[in-house]
Amino acid sequence: MRRITYAGDTVITTDDVAEALVELTAAVANAGRAQAVRIPIVLEESGDIDEAELVIGVGNDVLSAPVEWRDDQPDFSEGADELRAHESFPRRSASVDRLSLVEDDSPAQWDPDLEGFREA
Secondary structure, three states: OOOEEEOEEEEEEEEHOOOOOOHHHHHHHHOOOOEEEEEEEEEOOOOEEEEEEEOOOEEEEEEEEEOOOOOOOOOHHHHHHHHOOOOOOOOOOHHHHHHHHHOOOOEEEEEEEHHHHHHH
């Protein structure tokens, strides 16, 4: 379980929700935006399940830290999946993956007249 600190308050959620929230927050901030999201939480005093609404992105710091938890962990996988399905959540492109596997067999050579490398 993780404690999310946000705007001077804290909430408790599962590891997968916290991880997805931090990644999404960074991606939204990187795009220079801010957006509202909801995450499932456990109320610390009662153990009841509820939701928290947060504005993430530029100017909204989110801290995720481990918290000792003795009770059963709730299944918040649906909440984590919703964060990962957000349009701003970082995704790896299949075309980028394929391109990274292609190796350039031509050796680079140093050319002092050009003050740098040149292709062979």
